[in-house]
Amino acid sequence: MTRAREAFVEALRSAGLRATAPRLAVLAALRRQPHADTDTVIRHARSELGTVSTQAVYNVLAALVEVGLVRRIEPAGSAALYELRVGDNHHHVVCRNCGAVGDVDCAAGRRPCLTPSEAHGYLLDEAEVTYWGICPACQSESRLTRLPGPLDEVEIHCNYPVEGGRP
Ligand SMILES: [Zn+2]
Numbered sequence: 544m545t546r547a548r549e550a551f552v553e554a555l556r557s558a559g560l561r562a563t564a565p566r567l568a569v570l571a572a573l574r575r576q577p578h579a580d581t582d583t584v585i586r587h588a589r590s591e592l593g594t595v596s597t598q599a600v601y602n603v604l605a606a607l608v609e610v611g612l613v614r615r616i617e618p619a620g621s622a623a624l625y626e627l628r629v630g631d632n633h634h635h636v637v638c639r640n641c642g643a644v645g646d647v648d649c650a651a652g653r654r655p656c657l658t659p660s661e662a663h664g665y666l667l668d669e670a671e672v673t674y675w676g677i678c679p680a681c682q683s684e685s686r687l688t689r690l691p692g693p694l695d696e697v698e699i700h701c702n703y704p705v706e707g708g709r710p
């Protein structure tokens with residue numbers, strides 16, 4: 544068993560879930576490709592398991608999100624995306640052109656990260672920020688005529704839908 548697989552087994556057990564093959568395959572898929580959509584997770588899971596139903600993968604993702612092992616994000620206009628990086632209040636940068644998604648560390652290092660100009664008396668616990676722009680790959684394509692200013696302050700990883708390896 545690889546170390547990553549051992550860690551997944553341990554994480555599932557700590558969360559009170561049995562380490563079933565579909566759960567391990569979904570976790571492995573998200574390790575390979577952070578911010579994957581459901582179709583991508585299904586493709587990876589099938590390549591590992593042979594057959595697994597779409598509904599089974601949906602159920603696994605829902606269970607993993609529920610216990611906090613997987614984070615679900617849903618940028619406007621995008622399908623739901625899943626990742627293993629949880630609990631650190633990180634934000635995302637999304638390409639308007641190709642949908643690439645990258646992680647941006649929490650600006651303040653703790654929740655809620657940003658202080659709103661008006662809290663309306665709410666006790667705030669989270670600010671979920673999406674930075675929208677054009678990724679480097681799309682910037683270099685000349686057919687884009689209207690480019691916003693470069694996002695100098697944030698680290699950009701264009702890791703979707705490129706396969707294999709972490710950015
Ligand atoms: Zn792009």
Ligand SMILES: [Zn+2]
Binds near residue numbers: 578626628
């Ligand atoms: Zn992320």
